[in-house]
Amino acid sequence: MRTEDLIHSLSQDLGPLPSTGRRLFLPAVAGALSALALVAGWLGFRPDIQVAWTVPMFWAKGAYTALVALAAYASLRILARPVGGALKGFAMAAGIFALVIATGAIQFVMTVPSERLLLLAGGSWQVCSQNIVILGAPILALTLLTLRTLAPTKPARTGAAAGLFAGGLAATVYGLHCPEHALTFVAVWYSLGMAILTAAGALLGPWTLRWR
Amino acid sequence: MPAEVEDQLKTLMVRGQAGDPAAWNELLTRLSKQLRGYFARRMETGSADVEDLVQETLLAIHRRRMTYDPGLPFSAWAYAVARYKLIDHWRRSRVRKHVPIDDVVDWLTDSSSAEEGAIRADLEKILADLPDRQRHLVRDVKITGLSLAEAGARAGMSEGAAKVALHRAMKTLSEGRSGS
Numbered sequence: 018m019r020t021e022d023l024i025h026s027l028s029q030d031l032g033p034l035p036s037t038g039r040r041l042f043l044p045a046v047a048g049a050l051s052a053l054a055l056v057a058g059w060l061g062f063r064p065d066i067q068v069a070w071t072v073p074m075f076w077a078k079g080a081y082t083a084l085v086a087l088a089a090y091a092s093l094r095i096l097a098r099p100v101g102g103a104l105k106g107f108a109m110a111a112g113i114f115a116l117v118i119a120t121g122a123i124q125f126v127m128t129v130p131s132e133r134l135l136l137l138a139g140g141s142w143q144v145c146s147q148n149i150v151i152l153g154a155p156i157l158a159l160t161l162l163t164l165r166t167l168a169p170t171k172p173a174r175t176g177a178a179a180g181l182f183a184g185g186l187a188a189t190v191y192g193l194h195c196p197e198h199a200l201t202f203v204a205v206w207y208s209l210g211m212a213i214l215t216a217a218g219a220l221l222g223p224w225t226l227r228w229r
Numbered sequence: 230m231p232a233e234v235e236d237q238l239k240t241l242m243v244r245g246q247a248g249d250p251a252a253w254n255e256l257l258t259r260l261s262k263q264l265r266g267y268f269a270r271r272m273e274t275g276s277a278d279v280e281d282l283v284q285e286t287l288l289a290i291h292r293r294r295m296t297y298d299p300g301l302p303f304s305a306w307a308y309a310v311a312r313y314k315l316i317d318h319w320r321r322s323r324v325r326k327h328v329p330i331d332d333v334v335d336w337l338t339d340s341s342s343a344e345e346g347a348i349r350a351d352l353e354k355i356l357a358d359l360p361d362r363q364r365h366l367v368r369d370v371k372i373t374g375l376s377l378a379e380a381g382a383r384a385g386m387s388e389g390a391a392k393v394a395l396h397r398a399m400k401t402l403s404e405g406r407s408g409s
Contacts, residue, residue: 020261023284027291028254031245034295098296099309168293170313227317228289 037167044163048156048183052190055152060194064152074198080187082207083119086185087109089174092178093160097167101179105199110181114208123205139197142206147209150217153180153187157218161225171227174221177215184211239303246294257287264311270376271315278318285316316382355402362386363398372397 069075092106101218128136139145160179169175188207197203238259242250261283268279289310297306352372358362362384369380372389381391 018284020280020284020287021258023287024254024257024261027257027287029252030291031248031253033248037296037298040295098298098302098306099293099313100305166293168289168296168310168313171311209284228293228313 027058032137036145037069040092040167041088041093041097041160045154045182045186046148047184048159048211049187049190051159052089053189053193056190056194060148060191062193063068063196065196066193069196071108072198074200075192077200078198078203078207079192081113081203082185082192082211084113084180084210085188086182086183089178089182089185093164093175093182095214096169096171096175096178097164099168099170102171105172106178110185117200117204118208121201124199125201127172130225135190136199136201137205139199139202139206141195141197142202145191145206146213149184149188149191150213152191153183153210155211156183157221158212161218161221164226165228167227169222172221172222174222176225177219178208179222180218181211183218187211225226233303234315235302236261238307239299242294242297244305246297246299253291257290260290260307261287266312267308267317271373271379282311282314282318286311286317289314312376313377316379320381321381359398359401363394363401366391367398367402 063069063216081130088106088109089108090106092103095103095106125133157180160175164175164179188211191207193211197206241252241256242261245256264283264286265279268282269276271277273327274280293310295304325337336398356367359367365384366380369375369383370377377391377395378388380395381388384391386394
C-alpha cells in the first residue's frame with residue numbers, strides 16, 4: 018500500500034478512543050472484582066470479619082498492600098506511554114516494603130524466642146503466598162492485555178509494574194480472608210506473594226507486551 | 230526542531246486525538262516525511278524496509294494516539310514510537326551481526342573525494358585491530374550515529390552490554406594510538 022493511501026484511510030478511521038488513564042482503570046476494577054469473587058466463592062471471608070475491622074492491624078496490613086498497589090499503578094500510568102522511566106513508583110514501593118520488613122524484623126527480635134516461630138509461621142504460612150499469587154494471576158493477565166493496546170516501550174519493567182500492581186491488589190483483597198495479624202508474617206509471606214507476581218510480570222512482559 | 234514546527238505538530242496531534250480527519254491527515258503526511266529521513270539515515274541506502282517502517286510507525290501512532298499526553302513534548306513522543314519500531318525491526322530480523330564484505334566495499338568506495346577515501350582507509354586500518362563486535366559498535370555509534378540502544382539491538386546485545394563493549398573498544402583504540 019502506498020503511504021499516502023494509508024494516511025488517507027487512517028484519517029477516515031478516527032473513532033473516539035478511551036484515554037490511557039481510563040483504559041488502565043478497567044483492569045484495576047475488573048481485577049479487584051475477580052479477586053473478591055475468588056475470596057467469596059473459594060477461600061471464604063474470615064469468620065471474624067465483623068469484629069476484625071476494629072483491630073488496627075487489619076488496616077495496617079491493608080494499607081501496606083494497598084500502598085504498594087497504588088505505587089505500582091502510578092508507574093503503570095507512565096510506563097504505558099513511550100516516554101519516561103517511572104522509577105518513582107518503584108522507589109516508593111521499595112520504600113514501603115523496606116519499612117514493613119524493618120518493622121517485622123523488630124517485632125520478631127522483640128518477641129520471646131519460644132514464640133517467634135508462631136509469629137513467623139502463623140497458621141497459614143504454607144498457603145499465604147500461593148493464594149496471593151492465585152488471586153493476582155487474573156489481575157496480571159488483565160493488566161497485561163490492557164497494556165498491549167497502549168504503548169509501553171520497556172516491556173520487562175512494565176511487566177514488573179503490572180505484576181507488582183496485581184500482587185498489591187490481590188494481597189489487599191486476600192486480607193479479607195486471611196486472619197493473620199503478625200507484622201512479621203505479613204512482611205514475609207505477603208511480600209513473597211507480591212514478589213513472585215512481580216517477577217512473573219517481568220518475565221512475561223517481553224513476551225506479551227509486543228505491540229500488535 | 231524549531232519551536233514553531235513543534236507547536237504546529239502538537240496542535241495537529243491534539244486535534245487528531247479529538248477526531249479531526251483533516252488535521253490527522255496533515256500530521257501523518259508531515260510525520261511521514263520526517264520519519265522517512267529518520268529511518269533512511271539508520272538503514273542501508275535504498276533499503277525497501279524504510280517505507281515499511283514509516284508505515285508501521287504511522288499505524289502505531291494512529292492506534293496508540295491516546296497515549297500521547299498533551300502536557301508533554303510531541304516530537305519526543307513520536308520519535309520514541311519510531312525508535313521502538315526500529316529496534317523491534319532489528320531485533321526481529323537480527324540483521325547483520327556480520328556485514329557482508331560487498332557492502333563494506335561499496336561503502337568504502339562510495340567516498341566522493343580521494344581525500345575522504347584515504348581517511349576512511351586509515352579508519353578501517355585502525356578499526357581492524359578490534360574484535361568484530363566492537364568494530365561494528367564503533368562504526369554504528371561513532372560513525373553512523375546510532376544510539377547505544379539501536380546499535381546494541383543491531384548487534385544482538387542489550388544497551389548496557391553495548392555501552393561496556395564500546396567503552397572497551399574506545400579504550401583499546403586510544404591505547405593503540407599512544408603506543409605507536
